[in-house]
Amino acid sequence: MDELDRNILGLLGADARMSVATLARRLKVARSTIQARLERLETSGIIAGYTLKLGESAKQGRLRASVLLSIEPRAQAGVLQRLKSISEVEKVFTTSGRFDLLMQIACANTQVLDQVLDQIGQMTGVKSSESLIHLSTRIDRAV
Missing domain, CATH: 1.10.10.10 (Winged helix-like DNA-binding domain superfamily/Winged helix DNA-binding domain)
Structure with a gap:
């Protein structure tokens, strides 16, 4: 390039x-x-596709949260497979440090978020989770 x-x-x-x-x-x-x-x-795969980026007004009414997960050794593949079936899970990243996965979740309201977090917490292989609810976006340089 x-x-x-x-x-x-x-x-x-x-x-x-x-x-x-x-x-x-x-x-x-x-x-x-x-x-x-x-x-x-x-x-070459540098451009993977063309998309649109929603503005803040389109995102209103969506509650977003980051969820940090600690999982049992060798349980990652199974946990990831089950996370794929949860439509509210937008992105999952592997991480270094004390947490194994970082997820971005988007829900209609706190009740749905609570249900999704319960569903994730009950998965076989999940040891613990920590949730951070997004309040407002201050900087967004994501393409």
């Missing part, structure tokens, strides 16, 4: 709907150059 590739990714990160012609104009290169670069970035 060179500077042009990084500039393309930066512009698309801000607006994934930007046309090839607009990208070419802003970056002062030929349209065919942008098209070739996009195809290479897609083929």
